[in-house]
Amino acid sequence: MTRSITVLGAGVLGLWQALTLARAGHRVRLLESSVEPFAAAASLYGGVMLAPEREAETAPAMLRELGLEGVALWRALYPQLRCNGSLVVASPRDQGELERFAQRTQGHGLLRADELAEREPDLAGRFNGALFFADEAHMSAPDALQFLLDEARRAGAEIVFGVGAGADTNGDNAADVVIDCRGMAARDHLPDLRGVRGERVLIRSTDITLSRPVQFLHPRIPLYVVPWGAGLYMIGATVIESEEPGAMSVRSALELLGGAYAVHPAFAEAEIVAFGAGVRPAFPDNVPRAIVRDGGRRIFVNGAYRHGFLLGPVLARTVADYLADGRTGALLRV
Amino acid sequence: MNAPSTGMDIKAGAERSALTLYGEALSSRMLIGTAQYPSPQVLAEAVEASGAGIVTVSLRREQARGRTGERFLQLIADLGVRVLPNTAGCHTVKEAITTAHMARELFDTPWLKLEVIANDDTLQPDVFGLVEAASALCADGFNVLPYTTEDLSVADRLLAAGCRVLMPWGAPIGTGRGLANPYALRSMRAYFPDVPLIIDAGIGAPSHAAQAMEMGFDGVLLNTAIAKAADPVRMARAFAQAIEAGRSAYEAGLMGVRDMAQPSTPVVGTPFFDLRTDGA
Numbered sequence: 001m002t003r004s005i006t007v008l009g010a011g012v013l014g015l016w017q018a019l020t021l022a023r024a025g026h027r028v029r030l031l032e033s034s035v036e037p038f039a040a041a042a043s044l045y046g047g048v049m050l051a052p053e054r055e056a057e058t059a060p061a062m063l064r065e066l067g068l069e070g071v072a073l074w075r076a077l078y079p080q081l082r083c084n085g086s087l088v089v090a091s092p093r094d095q096g097e098l099e100r101f102a103q104r105t106q107g108h109g110l111l112r113a114d115e116l117a118e119r120e121p122d123l124a125g126r127f128n129g130a131l132f133f134a135d136e137a138h139m140s141a142p143d144a145l146q147f148l149l150d151e152a153r154r155a156g157a158e159i160v161f162g163v164g165a166g167a168d169t170n171g172d173n174a175a176d177v178v179i180d181c182r183g184m185a186a187r188d189h190l191p192d193l194r195g196v197r198g199e200r201v202l203i204r205s206t207d208i209t210l211s212r213p214v215q216f217l218h219p220r221i222p223l224y225v226v227p228w229g230a231g232l233y234m235i236g237a238t239v240i241e242s243e244e245p246g247a248m249s250v251r252s253a254l255e256l257l258g259g260a261y262a263v264h265p266a267f268a269e270a271e272i273v274a275f276g277a278g279v280r281p282a283f284p285d286n287v288p289r290a291i292v293r294d295g296g297r298r299i300f301v302n303g304a305y306r307h308g309f310l311l312g313p314v315l316a317r318t319v320a321d322y323l324a325d326g327r328t329g330a331l332l333r334v
Numbered sequence: 335m336n337a338p339s340t341g342m343d344i345k346a347g348a349e350r351s352a353l354t355l356y357g358e359a360l361s362s363r364m365l366i367g368t369a370q371y372p373s374p375q376v377l378a379e380a381v382e383a384s385g386a387g388i389v390t391v392s393l394r395r396e397q398a399r400g401r402t403g404e405r406f407l408q409l410i411a412d413l414g415v416r417v418l419p420n421t422a423g424c425h426t427v428k429e430a431i432t433t434a435h436m437a438r439e440l441f442d443t444p445w446l447k448l449e450v451i452a453n454d455d456t457l458q459p460d461v462f463g464l465v466e467a468a469s470a471l472c473a474d475g476f477n478v479l480p481y482t483t484e485d486l487s488v489a490d491r492l493l494a495a496g497c498r499v500l501m502p503w504g505a506p507i508g509t510g511r512g513l514a515n516p517y518a519l520r521s522m523r524a525y526f527p528d529v530p531l532i533i534d535a536g537i538g539a540p541s542h543a544a545q546a547m548e549m550g551f552d553g554v555l556l557n558t559a560i561a562k563a564a565d566p567v568r569m570a571r572a573f574a575q576a577i578e579a580g581r582s583a584y585e586a587g588l589m590g591v592r593d594m595a596q597p598s599t600p601v602v603g604t605p606f607f608d609l610r611t612d613g614a
Contacts, residue, residue: 058372194374194405195405243405285374286373
């Protein structure tokens, strides 16, 4: 049955919903309150790594299964997805951290120092070895969001910027179903939603080339260096139990940049392109979900936490299945 | 997660001697930190499984400004146990005092775990700054629980400053090495028989916690060993059992060690001459 659907919020969750539901044959309008695309989206501050295996270190086991499905959906959609795997390293005195990480995760192999140097020549001599997660992938957040936006339009979704919630919920335009993907902006409807601040730095270096994300284990500062191409590197990310959207603190900048320097001293000569901070919406178990209300006329898709890109496609498929025949899934609450 | 409340099983055991800190009797000798858990939900389940009477919370500036950390802090408050804000990560007296005041306002409590860190690598307390900050905060009406070393003269100064509880380290924060200097900790226990002493930091395994309790320490404060376990809820329960066992053993009176073996079966009725070696 073809429905008229309004999606609220053009972050990664809303874009995946609009794309998937438009492709399923529904009439889709996507409303975004910001005038400029992605200006208000927490997704813009993503790494972005599709890392279901590494996330399993702390996330519930269920998320690994769903995450693998998310990776498959991205691979099928996005030709620019970089499927070079990912690396986990630790300094010699923190080898215990590496062993612990290896015990808690699957899908990795251990690289000796020379095997690491083969894959990432610029890391030669930097580490005793690494864990290699061959099936993980990464992408640049702004490029991927723009791609999703273009694809959703191509699939027939109407996307309107500068129009907030409420514009489509009354009068003749009332949609059959409203899918609310507004993240923290929907918190008044979702009392157990909280914000978790994340900060990242973008730097540009012509001195070092990496072809896959490097996660640097440290007892105090978990750190990722994600190559976005053209010398651009995303260094992230802090996880602070705060909803403050403001500028990054010097403490966080020191931690992130110090970590990047520990991965490779050549990063000392990199240019700082941007500091940025976003607030990730999260439920108490840090698992994203779709929550059906008002007899199915309103569906909240929220709580992406660190998993918005990974599980965006899974949540979209979940909602599409529910609208098709009432099927529920692991991430859907009726 | 199938996490039945185990605090009850433990409490149902032998009679418990209560731990009293700043005039408040606590139901458990376990104090746990709230950082590094996979999610607030796992944290809540772990706290419940531990039966801990106090949880510590470190406050970041980002949480205090405009009360933007309120949702998370509300989750902590909802745990229903006493909240002990701490000044984790503060390197100067001024920073620690500022954080203490923010914490008192946010949590509406005079209780404070005071940390003044000297060195980022060892996270060793700066004992000079600690004494200075403790003096100012005790005078200002805080109930200060200082994170300190096993040094006796520093302990004396902290007590003189007005602290009524001391929290010596087991080992540096987050190392999980257990009691690095049991001899010094034993001396401290003997030197301050009437001051509540809580081992804070460095605990990695339930056996470490049990050891501290057997030595007569009044409680144990830990975080990483539970939060970073593969199953934090089960680990919380394991620590609760170890702390209870160690305390009971201390109160029951541990046997001393001997150099010579002594049979545990009575020897009455057996001949005490070995006839074969009797020279006749």
